[in-house]
Amino acid sequence: xxxxxxxxxxxxxxxxxxxxxxxxxxxxxxxxxxxxxxxxxxxxxxxxxxxxxxxxxxxxxxxxxxxxxxxxxxxxxxxxxxxxxxxxxxxxxxxxxxxxxxxxxxxxxxxxxxxxxxxxxxxxxxxxxxxxxxxxxxxxxxxxxxxxxxxxxxxxxxxxxxxxxxxxxxxxxxxxxxxxxxxxxxxxxxxxxxxxxxxxxxxxxxxxxxxxxxxxxxxxxxxxxxxxxxxxxxxxxxxxxxxxxxxxxxxxxxxxxxxxxxxxxxxxxxxxxxxxxxxxxxxxxxxxxxxxxxxxxxxxxxxxxxxxxxxxxxxxxxxxxxxxxxxxxxxxxxxxxxxxxxxxxxxxxxxxxxxxxxxxxxxxxxxx
Ligand code: SF4
Numbered sequence: 001x002x003x004x005x006x007x008x009x010x011x012x013x014x015x016x017x018x019x020x021x022x023x024x025x026x027x028x029x030x031x032x033x034x035x036x037x038x039x040x041x042x043x044x045x046x047x048x049x050x051x052x053x054x055x056x057x058x059x060x061x062x063x064x065x066x067x068x069x070x071x072x073x074x075x076x077x078x079x080x081x082x083x084x085x086x087x088x089x090x091x092x093x094x095x096x097x098x099x100x101x102x103x104x105x106x107x108x109x110x111x112x113x114x115x116x117x118x119x120x121x122x123x124x125x126x127x128x129x130x131x132x133x134x135x136x137x138x139x140x141x142x143x144x145x146x147x148x149x150x151x152x153x154x155x156x157x158x159x160x161x162x163x164x165x166x167x168x169x170x171x172x173x174x175x176x177x178x179x180x181x182x183x184x185x186x187x188x189x190x191x192x193x194x195x196x197x198x199x200x201x202x203x204x205x206x207x208x209x210x211x212x213x214x215x216x217x218x219x220x221x222x223x224x225x226x227x228x229x230x231x232x233x234x235x236x237x238x239x240x241x242x243x244x245x246x247x248x249x250x251x252x253x254x255x256x257x258x259x260x261x262x263x264x265x266x267x268x269x270x271x272x273x274x275x276x277x278x279x280x281x282x283x284x285x286x287x288x289x290x291x292x293x294x295x296x297x298x299x300x301x302x303x304x305x306x307x308x309x310x311x312x313x314x315x316x317x318x319x320x321x322x323x324x325x326x327x328x329x330x331x332x333x334x335x336x337x338x339x340x341x342x343x344x345x346x347x348x349x350x351x352x353x354x355x356x357x358x359x360x361x362x363x364x365x366x367x368x
Pocket of ligand 1: 074075076077078081082083084119120121153198201
């Protein structure tokens with residue numbers, strides 16, 4: 001359990017008279033009660049009280065980014081994934097540097113400047129593939145473009161496969177020009193969930209060990225979560241609790257770190273996956289976003305997922321989120337049913353009709 005301060009007991013009908021004190025922290029029990037009893041108006045009101053600790057009410061930021069799926073070959077066999085091919089199967093691919101450059105050039109031409117690399121646990125790719133690729137990108141684009149190199153899950157596999165400690169692997173990637181490894185591959189951070197659906201994708205303990213090694217090496221990182229599988233409410237809360245506890249610890253232990261710089265939650269797309277199922281509603285997603293904003297009071301940036309919720313994601317700005325992506329590609333979620341729109345003006349216009357003034361946030365501007 002985290003170092004929870006007492007939380008103002010939730011009283012649904014008298015929110016106006018029960019302000020959340022500036023330093024209040026919600027407990028897991030209070031979050032459970034809130035989930036069972038709060039209306040959408042209540043969620044918005046409470047989430048915005050926490051949001052206002054970090055952001056002015058009508059502000060929102062966005063990025064134009066591309067997820068570059070550099071390989072779809074993977075041995076992890078998560079049952080919620082429609083993207084991967086086993087090494088023995090037809091249809092596997094690995095992108096060449098030239099193919100990656102073409103995708104990055106297109107991203108720049110569309111006004112974006114952030115690429116996020118996401119592939120699989122490909123046993124045929126040595127560490128040198130990654131280091132060569134990332135140093136070539138840094139050399140070709142300099143600071144015109146930033147990239148999230150790998151997810152935590154891929155980083156774990158890479159270190160494992162190269163028989164390196166996590167800190168040695170982080171150093172090698174850093175020497176190749178890497179500045180960010182993101183928190184992807186977390187899905188639901190409970191050991192039981194991973195045993196049910198992703199038994200080869202490392203444990204929760206290993207996930208956080210890798211996050212810590214990334215931060216200790218001076219690399220930057222983020223937190224993520226995916227909901228809408230078969231996880232229980234308790235599992236969602238455990239994920240949030242572990243994330244908040246981790247952030248408390250690294251901010252206290254690692255000098256100069258910014259810890260987890262943002263939290264992005266998106267929703268499971270079940271189509272063509274072994275797990276299958278039915279998508280959760282946008283309303284449930286929005287309630288979870290509000291819960292996340294309230295619970296993760298030590299992470300300033302809460303992001304809403306246009307990739308999986310399309311225009312509905314922008315409603316998330318009223319439920320505590322302050323930031324969103326305009327993605328131009330992600331094969332992983334598109335294979336499982338996500339759709340991408342390049343009509344950015346339409347999406348931004350919708351944010352404006354909701355009362356927000358969206359401004360572009362360049363990750364390159366915040367690089368050292
Ligand atoms: S979700 Fe990622 S790790 Fe799991 S099978 Fe798909 S590509 Fe592999």
